[in-house]
Amino acid sequence: MTATIDPTTDLYPTRLSQPGAVIDREHPTVWGSPEDGPFDAAALKAHEERGFTILEDFITPDEVEGYTAELNRLAADPAVRDDHRTVTEKVSGEVRSVFEVQKISEKLDALSRDPRLLDRARQLLGSDVYLHQTRINFMPGFKGTGFYWHSDFETWHAEDGMPIPRAVSCSIALTRNYPFNGGLMVMPGSHRSFIQCVGETPENNHASSLKEQKIGVPTEDDITRMAGQLGVDQFTGPAGSALWFDSNIMHGSGNNITPFPRSNIFMVFNSVENTLTEPYGAPAPRPEHIANRDFTPLR
Template identity: 70%
Template sequence: MTTTTATLDAYPTRTQGGEFLARSHPTVWGSGTDGPFDDVALKAHARRGYTILPDFISADEVSEFNAELHRLSTDRSLLGDERIITEKVSGEVRSIFQVEQLSARIDALTRDPRLLDRARQLLGSEVYLHQTRINYMPGFKGTGFYWHSDFETWHAEDGLPAPRAVSCSIALTRNYPFNGGLMVMPGSHEVFVPGVGETPADNHASSLQEQTVGVPSEASIAALAERCGIDQFTGPAGSALWFDSNIMHASANNITPYPRSNIFLVFNSVENAPQQPFAAAAPRPNHIANRDVTPLS
């Protein structure tokens, strides 16, 4: 097992932009004997930066989780709760953070061996939840997310020293090519793209609705797309996308009648505990960036 070390900032960001930086940490920390992924799958994940697993959860589970999403989005006791993020224009629920504390069923999912064993294998250590949320993208008016690397934000504003984290997005509705499905640039996780602009105080209050600080320049996105191309996560409800924390990704607005929703879980290595933010005055709130690194069991 290899321990993350980070006494210096290996990924400077929130400057005036700059050259791409070569990634100095592995993408896959475990081996084929450590969990459900075999060596071939791990090699492909390390190369692309993502893996799609169709039928990751059953149709019955999809129905259960959709019922939970409906319950939470209509729970009037949560009105005004800081964990609820609404659409900037329509005011409809966009995301609910720290969802494992609001749903016993989702809390159990975070500890399910189907997820936990894969997260431990990819990260080569025990893991904890850095962030959880459910995302809603209603038909006709769901707004997308601009191109970004999650690690850039987690490094700059949460203090994660290295990209030793992995996200799992479980689709609860069908992902078509046209209803705002997640786009990724395969292989882009191998470089770190510095974000542009200094981090204002309480940036999270607006960035979760529309991110404008810390995103790459258009020139950087164009160069990376030319180098890597763009893939898209499509498939039936129950599919899962595992993707590296540093991969460049985005989603378009959903102007179709077909809604899109997912459960989003971020596993971080306990050996990659958050430090002080590298490009912000203070860490983001705990419901967005958990600082308790107690391993999941």
């Protein structure tokens, strides 16, 4: 499926001076068909309705072991720790995330092109795709801090210039996700509505928002209303599981006060028909290691 996009028209205004309205999403979550890839018709229908899909045993135990070793290698490398692409915990100083990992790890670059990922991303988005963002995430035991409720697309639209929510994220768990160690929570069906947020985007907002997001988050009233209507699900399961979720789904995570750490590989695929323009709600685009502007299709 193709769509004509006028990037000069802001279809999802946000970062307003006053509270706005809820915008009904006019774009689909699933752009392809069952014939286009590995998801069958039932899986696509469920993804369209809920905005997310959990696949257990997405990668093998041997692959989990190999990718875990790669994450530990990167986190222990002083050059990576001092790199501008690395984000540390606000309080503990431990590594929280490393961005643009396809540029610093051949193993993770190859994973982004693996047919298990690439075929599903192309099917969901109905086109060739490129990597909008990649990162590895760590949530250490006792010290890992979560993220407040938010829609990724709200940030990508306001600060990166992504025109419409035609992007999908894949989070691959390298540790078991329990209900109690800070696992990702999602509101099923919330991807159908765009929540406008209040507050002007500060200059270089990414420098602080990647540690603790305060701008571009919904109000407590919005969250209360949506949770009451839609409920909350959580991504739990063994290492090797994968969560595919729509760019506009409302999600968040709590702090990890258990001794059980979490880590995952996170890759965002965007349609080549939805490439970035100028930010819709920020003074300047975020750096390219956070919002990639090389739109070459993945092969």
